[in-house]
Amino acid sequence: MSIGRFFKEEIADPLGADFHIGLDESEFHRISNVIYPKEEFGDQIKEFTKSLGKYRISGKVAMKTFMNPTPDDESAWENWWRSAEVPAANGHGNARSVAMIQGLISNGGEMNGVKLLKQETIDLIFDEQSHGPDLVLLMPLRFGIGYGLPNEEFPFLPQDGKVCFWGGWGGSLIVNDVDNGLTVSYMMNKMMQTVVGDTRGLGILEAAYDSIK
Numbered sequence: 001m002s003i004g005r006f007f008k009e010e011i012a013d014p015l016g017a018d019f020h021i022g023l024d025e026s027e028f029h030r031i032s033n034v035i036y037p038k039e040e041f042g043d044q045i046k047e048f049t050k051s052l053g054k055y056r057i058s059g060k061v062a063m064k065t066f067m068n069p070t071p072d073d074e075s076a077w078e079n080w081w082r083s084a085e086v087p088a089a090n091g092h093g094n095a096r097s098v099a100m101i102q103g104l105i106s107n108g109g110e111m112n113g114v115k116l117l118k119q120e121t122i123d124l125i126f127d128e129q130s131h132g133p134d135l136v137l138l139m140p141l142r143f144g145i146g147y148g149l150p151n152e153e154f155p156f157l158p159q160d161g162k163v164c165f166w167g168g169w170g171g172s173l174i175v176n177d178v179d180n181g182l183t184v185s186y187m188m189n190k191m192m193q194t195v196v197g198d199t200r201g202l203g204i205l206e207a208a209y210d211s212i213k
Contacts (some may be wrong), residue, residue, distance in 0.1 A: 003021060003085055003087055004022030004087075007019075007021045008021075014114045018096070018097040019100075020091065021085050022085035024083075034077075035190040035191060036170075037193040061135040062138055099174075099185035102183050105117070105122055105164070106182055107183075123162075124145050125145050125146060126164065127144055131143075140153055147166055148164065161177070161179040163178070164176050167198075167201070171188050172201070173186040173201035173202070184204060184205050184208045188201075
């Protein structure tokens with residue numbers, strides 16, 4: 001069974017989540033093409049590496065990661081990309097479907113009456129694996145299992161308790177706060193030159209936290 005079929009049959013369909021890893025051709029007409037930043041990706045990386053002096057680390061790993069090969073802006077518009085099953089890069093969905101799936105973490109492993117995760121599995125996320133300069137993203141990061149954990153670089157997140165997050169190239173953001181039973185998802189098609197979220201998602205996140213104070 002391919003990863004896309006497994007995800008559909010075991011996760012997306014039971015939850016009623018409109019998210020796909022490997023999109024069927026019948027759904028192509030629903031896609032809103034991503035709009036890439038005007039800056040060349042190589043220029044983005046050059047700007048990104050200006051922060052290296054602060055952390056005294058080499059940019060070689062980052063360059064190899066992001067430039068091998070250099071992303072083709074229009075690849076995501078092609079049918080072969082839409083049909084491919086690349087879990088780390090080409091899932092197709094929207095903020096609602098991402099929040100529904102990720103909400104399993106902040107809701108005790110259950111969504112829409114469907115139980116998919118045990119609490120002890122969720123607890124594993126917060127088992128710290130590393131804490132220090134990341135050689136790809138060129139900033140101090142703290143990782144649990146499968147997610148980033150809050151550190152001083154992300155002051156807008158609660159620094160204690162069970163909070164995990166991640167962001168994507170262009171500005172997407174997901175935050176799961178187990179203690180508050182809160183999941184915040186931001187997905188966009190107009191990308192900004194960032195690889196770990198942006199101010200648009202941050203504004204929504206701050207509003208969500210303000211609402212539960």
